[in-house]
Amino acid sequence: MTNYDIAIIGGGATGLGCAFDLALRGLRCVLVEKGDLASGTTGRYHGLLHSGGRYVTKDPQSATECARENTILRRIMPHCLEATGGFFVITPWDDPLYGDQFVANCHKTGVPVQELALATMLRREPLLNPRITRAFEVLDGSADSFLASQSLALAAKACGAQILTYHHLDALVRDGDRVVGALVTDLRSGTQQRITCAYVLNASGAWAGQVAAMAGVKLSVVPGKGTMVAMNQRMVNTVINRCKLPADGDIIVPIHSVAVIGTTDVQVTDPDNYPIEAHEIAFMLAEGEKLIPGFSHYRALRAWAGVRPLYQDRDTPSAAERDISRTFKLLDHAARDGVEGFISIVGGKWTTCRLMAEAAANLIAQRMGNTQPCRTASEILPRPGAEGHGFYYLGQHLAAVEAQQAAGDLICECELVTRERVEAALADGITTLDDIRRTLRVGMGPCQGGWCIYRTAALLHEYQAQHATSHPINPNQALRDFLQARWKGLRPVLWGDQLRQARLDEQIYVGLLGVDRLPDV
């Protein structure tokens, strides 16, 4: 049994932000996450650092929050961000009158905006639709949410927080009207432990309803499925938004070596199980064509979906998904449901994760009599490893490989991951192929693991053979699981070159390596 001030449920951006904020105030925190960091919605979003422009009309509060947090995040985690800038463009399919309204609302909500000459827009992004009639520049960016999560975790740990990944929350422990702890199981060793704490903070996003139910609290969080498609290359280097009220498939985000188009918004029942429909993909590619003619003829890499945690207030039980506020809600269940020691933070978006953490931490700190102010807006987050300076830029890894003359030592060739980096990650205690993917982007490029996952699995095997590992992973099974997980994202976009690639990958794994013939052990 371990004693903490606060147990945080959920290792996404919000939970990690809370852990860091609370730990920074000197409170003893433990964070419980059933998978790897950012393995939920945080790791499944398109990577947009909002300027706020998207919300200026429909959700002004969110717009203002985004604009403020955008500035703060640029200061505290530049290495996780690429300062791409963003355009809001009016295409022939959009209401031309919205432009003026958009600008006015930007001014109202404090979102910096500037109209751009169309010639300038086309010079900067030559592939944009020449029939675009107006363009506005905002401070959008792209964000590596995996890296940001790691940085937050590092920072939280440095302040004494404990982060338990691959720990399943079995139950919340109640003592009368009070939540006093949690039962969690280490999924790798199978051992259960009991955590006692003064507060449980539910930061589990789309899973918040499930967690709340463990405390006997009814909390309605609608998992809103957002489907995205990653394209093989960045046809734009600026975030491109349609200048209209938020809708499906109206954003293209250049992030790392790909461009992501998103998203859809469909209410689903189960945050762990939702299909990606062919018509969603078709719709998004068609929308992409409006922004970039020829868009659908570029190679699509994979499709995936994440589930937004959209909080439905009790007063407005049947709101359409897009109409549910994108701002967050802090729920004190003592006041709301009569359950002490239990607080939920729901809704929101990645860009405002720090603000959400601040609000939650303020409440808990106040309750616990901690008078430390929030400092997360000025604490520069540490960088995992020692890569890069300032903002991330696209050529960063290419330049590093060039400097080390390490092209022949690339394990993941598509995403330029050297053997050295894979081995360092293994030594860092990252043990699953999927975690290596999230950390290093191994297997996220065009070949979707075709070359690199065999190599990575073999390196994992060698590492395990040389170092005492408490719960070694079977490399064969890991290899198959990884490829199966990639297949899930590939299936909706299998045509043209990506289909050909998938067949080559099959030729490698079935035709050459016989991975399907290996005994399971």
Next chain:
Amino acid sequence: MNHPPPLNQGLDQCIKCNICTSACPVAAVSDRFPGPKYVGPQAQRFRREGQPVPDDSVDYCSGCRVCNEVCPTGVPIAQLNARARAQIVAERGVPLRNWLIARTDMIGRLSAGPQAPLVNFVLRLAPTRWLAHYILGIHRHAPLPLARRHTFRAWVAERRVQGTGNREQGTGNREQGTENREQGTENREQRTENREQGTENREQGTEKSVLSSPSRLTPPTSTPPTSTPPTSTPPTFSPHASSPHASSPHASPIVYFHGCATQAYEPHVGQAALAVLEHHGYEVLVPPQNCCGLPLISNGDFVAARRAHLTNVRHLLAYVRQGIPVVGTSTSCTLTLKEEAPEILGLHSADVQLLAAHTYDLFEFLRLLAEAGQLRRDFRPMARQLPYHIPCQYRAHRIGQPVVDVLSLIPGLQLSLSPAACCGIAGTYGIKREKYAIAMAVGQPLFNFIRQSGSDLALCDSETCRWQISHATGVATKHPIELLAEAYNLSYYQS
């Protein structure tokens, strides 16, 4: 879409299969070049205009296009690399050495002419080579061509003044060609239409002497009634307004693009080309022209390359608008006019396309004549067996081996084909100090092949390849057109 898809879209076709890397002649011999897949479609995903260039190793790509040739998925690897190199140059400027060696026409102008003996002497002095090696970065063993006192254009002008040419020579052979002419009859009908387009133009031309009228050195003033845009490639052979030797009493005009090497170093190649074309009854025009721009492209100087190409378009447009074909003996020049300049430099205007559609490698053109039954067969037998290397820049035309197809018509001549991918020189690549050794290693299989052939003569279409082969093996090299002229018994040396 009128515009071709952006070049970057081609990288989507890469399935990372490593076929290019295994075939790359540079990666096979050097650690400096991580291979076409790596520097091409892979690295391109990480390059961004306006940001510092993250990689220099792309500069070790020789541009030989073997990767393009073997790639089963159609990735324009060499073009991606050329663009990446240009990005380096755009950021850092052209190094003096590259600036200099990319200006082949300027160098030619400075060295060929009355001063040639002196220039040749000075450039071959050990101290000069030493200085060029250590100060400038031009390898001291790199092959240097001999500049000529009499340039090709000077010869053409002289000939014009004299009002003589190979014409007489050719006339004597006419009768021998008659039997071949019969074979061509069936093809004539489909060609009539083409001929009509050219009629107006042909009437302006002089009949008597090929280059007798000075006005023929400048573009004809009239513009054609309708110039068919060549954007869709002609499915059947239509050498535009030209007609073969026998079918018309008027000589049909054809433009010869000589390139820098013929002009300054190898006028005999141009003379042979003129002799063969005139032998087929063509009136060969040699309008003003400049460097095709390939050395500039290879050295990343796209600004100058665009200028060079657009100037050529200006020079040649009036001809191609009338349907007059442009033929060249330098395979890399013709490739540049046909494809490299439009594709790599992103020049896609109708005029650029028109020139591309009318440009032929000379043997490509002759093979078309042969297919139409219009190539003369008055060969004298040549009981020779010669090694032939098809330059990578010729293979990049993707038209098979026209030289082999045409020369195999010569009785007794046997060609043994080089199995080698590249001679290594790749234009200006192999003369650079840091790349000379790579180029020599790349060419090793070819050099072995030539040496083992035991022949005292080798054939190759590209001038720099010829210089490289002779430099490495000591075996004399000729352009195949020279051999063809000999087979026609045409004495073409006029200087």
Next chain:
Amino acid sequence: MFRCFLAGRPTKNRAKIAQKNMEYDTIVIGAGLAGLTAANARAARGERVLLLAKGHGACQWASGCVDLLDAPEHPLAAIAQLAAKHPLHPYARVGPAALHGGLKLLQSACSKMGYPLVGSPTQTLRLPTALGALRPTSLVPLTMVAGEARQLAAGGPLLIAGFRALRDFFPPLIAANLRTQGFPATSCYLTMPNSERQRDFTPMNLAHLFERPAFRENVAQQLRAHVRQGGYTRIGLPAVLGLHHAVTVVQALQQTSNALIFEIPTPPTSIPGMRLAHALEQAARQAGVHIQLGSWVVRGSGSQKRLETIYSAAAAREQRHHAQHWVLATGGILGGGIRREPQGALRETALGLPVHSPSQANEWFHPHLFAPGGHPIFQAGIATDQHLRPLDAAGQIMYTNVMIVGSALAHCDPLREGCREGIAVATGYKES
């Protein structure tokens, strides 16, 4: 190497021959195993052949072994059963004679290169992969035969050795997986012998290095030391032991190390696959076949059910080709002969022939990647009659002078059925 003499054949009617230099009896489209087999077979029958291809064929992506059918014991018998059960299967279309002919052609071309293929269509061999799995096949190069499962089971201790710098071969994992299957395997990494190369040890670069006596002697000495220490009787090495002289390299290594050496194919580029392609290319060139790479066939035209002309993309304009007969060996989805449009239908890329696909598009992909039997889309291809002539949707012959060979054929997933090479050589060999 590929020296060939094209012109100057002594003949009475020179002009006719010469004219023919640009005219072909048969043009084969595609440079994979099927296309190369077809080119050789037709040249051997006296035809003038042009082989036209986009680039190098799919051989470099395969093991370099000849898979006939994934059958437990007797591939030939299993093929006969398959043919009886599935009359539309390419094996059923071509019959056993074509398979035998094609195999003989391939074996003869390889033998001439000093690189014999051993085994028999009546026996299934199992060879270790670069993951340590055992994969069934039928004919294997001499350089791999010592790794056959029955031999491994009978022999003594086994060493799997590689180089750390080769990123596509991991001895510890291979040995571990072999051990779990009952083979006494140990692994080691060898020290890379000195050469002017410091990095970029691709399979191709290593193959070049192994052709140097000093390099392989160094490796052989290292192996010898391991054998002395561990008493190994067999050593598995990555299949990079030379490109043109692999048998010589293997023999040299065996002699010095005192153990039997066998190669294990690596992920692409597969050097053994490349050796097969080289053997067939060289045989084809010697038989007078012209080979033109880098040329994409973009369309064809004909009349009265005869294909007369095809056009390949070239600089500035298309190149036109004429022939009497045509062999389409452009491959399936992997080879590029068949392509799926964005979210759309399948199309045949060279001539626009109709593609037969086995089910509705929403059933093309199984939810599980390794689902037994594979994904239905990969059974798609061009339907043919028994002479391999392409059929349209109504079952009518589209061109009487076109044959479809290899992975472009419908009713077969060569990869999952384990018959890639068998189908290629059998259909490629078949007479029109």
